[in-house]
Amino acid sequence: MANSPSAKKRAKQADKRRDHNGSLRSMVRTYIKNVVKAIEANDLEKAQAAYKLAVPVIDRMADKGIIHKNKAARNKSRLNQHIKALSEAAAA
Numbered sequence: 001m002a003n004s005p006s007a008k009k010r011a012k013q014a015d016k017r018r019d020h021n022g023s024l025r026s027m028v029r030t031y032i033k034n035v036v037k038a039i040e041a042n043d044l045e046k047a048q049a050a051y052k053l054a055v056p057v058i059d060r061m062a063d064k065g066i067i068h069k070n071k072a073a074r075n076k077s078r079l080n081q082h083i084k085a086l087s088e089a090a091a092a
Helices: 005-040 044-064 069-091
Strands: none
Touching (some): 005 069
Protein backbone atom coordinates (compact mmCIF):
# COMPACT_ATOMS: atom_id res chain seq x y z
CA MET A 1 0.00 0.00 0.00
CA ALA A 2 1.15 3.54 -0.73
CA ASN A 3 2.62 5.36 2.25
CA SER A 4 3.75 8.76 1.04
CA PRO A 5 1.17 11.38 0.08
CA SER A 6 2.39 11.47 -3.52
CA ALA A 7 2.19 7.68 -3.83
CA LYS A 8 -1.36 7.76 -2.41
CA LYS A 9 -2.31 10.39 -4.97
CA ARG A 10 -0.78 8.39 -7.83
CA ALA A 11 -2.66 5.26 -6.70
CA LYS A 12 -5.90 7.23 -6.67
CA GLN A 13 -5.18 8.64 -10.13
CA ALA A 14 -4.34 5.19 -11.47
CA ASP A 15 -7.66 3.81 -10.19
CA LYS A 16 -9.56 6.67 -11.76
CA ARG A 17 -7.72 6.27 -15.10
CA ARG A 18 -8.26 2.48 -15.08
CA ASP A 19 -12.01 2.95 -14.61
CA HIS A 20 -12.16 5.51 -17.43
CA ASN A 21 -10.08 3.40 -19.81
CA GLY A 22 -12.20 0.36 -19.00
CA SER A 23 -15.36 2.17 -20.01
CA LEU A 24 -13.76 3.30 -23.27
CA ARG A 25 -12.58 -0.25 -23.99
CA SER A 26 -16.09 -1.50 -23.30
CA MET A 27 -17.53 1.05 -25.73
CA VAL A 28 -15.22 -0.20 -28.50
CA ARG A 29 -16.25 -3.80 -27.85
CA THR A 30 -19.92 -2.78 -28.05
CA TYR A 31 -19.46 -1.11 -31.44
CA ILE A 32 -17.62 -4.18 -32.73
CA LYS A 33 -20.32 -6.46 -31.32
CA ASN A 34 -23.02 -4.46 -33.14
CA VAL A 35 -21.26 -5.07 -36.46
CA VAL A 36 -20.82 -8.78 -35.70
CA LYS A 37 -24.50 -9.16 -34.80
CA ALA A 38 -25.56 -7.53 -38.07
CA ILE A 39 -23.21 -9.80 -40.03
CA GLU A 40 -24.54 -12.91 -38.26
CA ALA A 41 -28.09 -11.80 -39.05
CA ASN A 42 -27.07 -11.53 -42.75
CA ASP A 43 -28.25 -7.91 -42.80
CA LEU A 44 -25.86 -6.17 -45.20
CA GLU A 45 -27.23 -2.64 -44.80
CA LYS A 46 -27.19 -2.80 -41.01
CA ALA A 47 -23.69 -4.29 -41.05
CA GLN A 48 -22.37 -1.52 -43.30
CA ALA A 49 -24.02 1.17 -41.19
CA ALA A 50 -22.67 -0.32 -37.95
CA TYR A 51 -19.20 -0.64 -39.52
CA LYS A 52 -19.22 3.04 -40.54
CA LEU A 53 -20.05 3.97 -36.95
CA ALA A 54 -17.45 1.60 -35.48
CA VAL A 55 -14.41 2.59 -37.57
CA PRO A 56 -13.93 6.13 -36.18
CA VAL A 57 -14.44 4.87 -32.63
CA ILE A 58 -11.87 2.10 -33.12
CA ASP A 59 -9.39 4.57 -34.63
CA ARG A 60 -9.92 7.08 -31.83
CA MET A 61 -9.29 4.47 -29.14
CA ALA A 62 -6.15 3.31 -30.96
CA ASP A 63 -4.89 6.91 -31.06
CA LYS A 64 -5.52 7.27 -27.33
CA GLY A 65 -3.69 4.01 -26.61
CA ILE A 66 -6.76 2.27 -25.21
CA ILE A 67 -6.23 -0.53 -27.73
CA HIS A 68 -3.10 -1.25 -29.76
CA LYS A 69 -3.01 0.17 -33.28
CA ASN A 70 -2.43 -3.28 -34.78
CA LYS A 71 -5.45 -4.65 -32.91
CA ALA A 72 -7.52 -1.78 -34.29
CA ALA A 73 -6.34 -2.51 -37.83
CA ARG A 74 -6.99 -6.24 -37.37
CA ASN A 75 -10.53 -5.65 -36.10
CA LYS A 76 -11.39 -3.30 -38.95
CA SER A 77 -9.89 -5.64 -41.54
CA ARG A 78 -11.73 -8.72 -40.28
CA LEU A 79 -15.06 -6.92 -40.01
CA ASN A 80 -14.64 -5.49 -43.50
CA GLN A 81 -13.79 -8.96 -44.85
CA HIS A 82 -17.01 -10.37 -43.42
CA ILE A 83 -19.05 -7.49 -44.85
CA LYS A 84 -17.52 -7.97 -48.30
CA ALA A 85 -18.28 -11.70 -48.16
CA LEU A 86 -21.86 -10.86 -47.16
CA SER A 87 -22.25 -8.44 -50.08
CA GLU A 88 -20.80 -10.97 -52.54
CA ALA A 89 -23.21 -13.61 -51.24
CA ALA A 90 -26.10 -11.18 -51.64
CA ALA A 91 -25.03 -10.32 -55.20
CA ALA A 92 -24.78 -13.98 -56.19
